[in-house]
Amino acid sequence: MKMRNSLAGLLLGVLAGLCAPAASSLAADLPDLSHSLTRQAPAPAPALRLKDLDGASHDLAELKGRVVLINFWATWCPPCRREMPSMQRLLQALKGEAFDVLAVDVGEDADTIDVFTSQLDTRPTFPILLDTRSHTLQAWKVAGLPTTFLIDRQGYIVASAIGGREFDHPEIVQAIRELLRK
Numbered sequence: 001m002k003m004r005n006s007l008a009g010l011l012l013g014v015l016a017g018l019c020a021p022a023a024s025s026l027a028a029d030l031p032d033l034s035h036s037l038t039r040q041a042p043a044p045a046p047a048l049r050l051k052d053l054d055g056a057s058h059d060l061a062e063l064k065g066r067v068v069l070i071n072f073w074a075t076w077c078p079p080c081r082r083e084m085p086s087m088q089r090l091l092q093a094l095k096g097e098a099f100d101v102l103a104v105d106v107g108e109d110a111d112t113i114d115v116f117t118s119q120l121d122t123r124p125t126f127p128i129l130l131d132t133r134s135h136t137l138q139a140w141k142v143a144g145l146p147t148t149f150l151i152d153r154q155g156y157i158v159a160s161a162i163g164g165r166e167f168d169h170p171e172i173v174q175a176i177r178e179l180l181r182k
Helices: 002-024 078-093 110-118 135-139 170-181
Strands: 038-044 049-051 057-059 067-073 099-106 128-131 147-151 156-162
Touching (some): 067 170, 078 099
Antiparallel strands (some): 038 156, 067 147, 147 156
């Protein structure tokens, strides 16, 4: 019994030691962000109705006729933190187009998110929505963070990605422009 407790303690110590540096390093040790989305057969997007940081309600159904990038993320997720500025640059690159970005924060409160966004060079101008109880995360069958979905004008998921992305990469911008022409 004593040996089992010692081994368990040793294992926990090793795991804590391995995880601590990763948690403290925001992006330095991360691989390059990917620059593509995986196209898929169109599937109806699940319902999405959440409040933003200011308490305003946002409903995906009200954005029908527009192309929408939905990103599930959290402030504790290094790839999520790293890709956030590229979503803002993407939105700027497509300014004036029928395009929206919705960032769905999972399990955190507005104050936590505000602290994170205040540290960015440019605060996001797109809505950051609160999924504090992860109900939307479950409805969308999100398996990991970050996860991104691209929704066409008819409200169908046409592409997705798990893991960090460089959203303003020409390949992604081109894919969105193709959808905007349809």
